[in-house]
Amino acid sequence: MIYSSELIKGTLKTIVLQQLKQNGKMYGYEITQKVKELSKERIAITEGALYPTLHALEADGLVHTETEYIGKRVRKYYRLSTSGENKVLEKVNELAEFMNTMKFLLDIKTA
């Protein structure tokens, strides 16, 4: 089962920031593949959601970028900035608390 884009939308920034924290520098396609692999293909980040989010994170100063030429094309790598590193923990904690609240709210019993 692939999760709906509505569910993923609110957590995308957190997912991207966490991936950058774990893997150092990453490029767009690499992020989508890594998330796909870790989520056992249940989370598919679309290009239409990923790139606007990466640009917004860059504008917020949470990530730094560096470019690398792969033949004729340019590859843009993203890496967490200092403020981005601080933000990851905050975002992950916020999401964890949200998940707990949802569990309680929706009366979800975990095994």
Added chain:
Amino acid sequence: MYSLSDKQIDFILNDIGARGVKMEDLQLNLLDHVCCIIEQNLETDGDFEKFYHTTIKTFYKDALWEIEEETINLLIFKNYYVMKKIMILSGTVSAILMSTGIFFKFLHWPGASMFLVLGIVISSLIFLPLLFTLKAKEKQSVKDKAIVGIATFSGILISLAVLFRIMHWPGANMMGLLFVVIMVAVYIPLYFFSGIKNPDSKVNTIVTSILMVMGCGLFLTLVNSRPYIQEYSALVSNSYLQNSYESFSDENEQLFASLTNDSAANVKSIKVLHSKSDSLCNSIEKLKLDLLNATEGDNAQKVNYDHYGRLENYDVPTFSLFSEDLSPKADLMQLKQNLVALNDYCKEVLNFNSSKIIDVTDGSNKRPDGNATWEVRYFYKTPLNNVLRNLTQLQINIRYVETACLK
């Protein structure tokens, strides 16, 4: 694994541009992304063009430029909530400032203009533009965005028209008329025909449109009302008297200079008279300036009516010149004493009866709201406009007496 040629990379980049993605950064990101997918998934001898077109279609719902639009939206509206908070705060502040300003204006208290100006400036330059930005984002169609844009522009126009009117700056009426034209010719028809099609909003649209037409009609009447004419008539007569007084003073100065060189003239008494007249006229001029500055919250150094409006304020002259028990304050008392002293000097030394011209006696022209002293008759609960006119008339009378004595 498929290997892309430079030509194919150029083809993809050009196609991304042709599909409406103009941000170079985003173009390069998408190019690399597509290239990665092709390299990973296309067989070595696969059909590049067919695979590319199938792949790029998975990037969007309707068009590729949606990604750029979403990127721009995220960049611009990353502060959406901050903008919303500022909008609500600025709207509240401007509403409070405007209400306070109107309240002060009704009571003729100083500072009214400052509150109104601040309120209108905050509303026109912060609140309305933010409202437009946020509302336009909520609307989907270009037509709806245009309606919001026209409404915002009209709102800014009417606010500025009121501001210019209050501050007596030129162009207020032009802006007011432009507002009415935009509302009647553009906004109301657009609003009416777009709202009436929807059965849910039909009645609401008709009622709101009627109210807006009525509002425009009332505003138009206000723009052309009589107070507007009175504003200028008061201004003209005050300026006219002020000019007469100043010319009179200049002429007397020349006359005085010629007489002091004349050996036959009584130079000593002429000098005393001139000094008394000058001192009286200057103290009256200062009184006028103080009254104007107190009312307008101004710091003018010279009486100049050109940048004032109706000056219909009743309370500032009364508060400035009288105590609560109707007795005149020190400035007015001193003025009356000096006027009496001038009359006495003219009569005793120069043998000229000036008390008919500078009449400071009590008794005649009884007012319904107070005893008929000279001070009450001319200055108590009298519009600032008339107080200033009476004071200038007094200065002219002093100069007239001076001329009569010098001759």
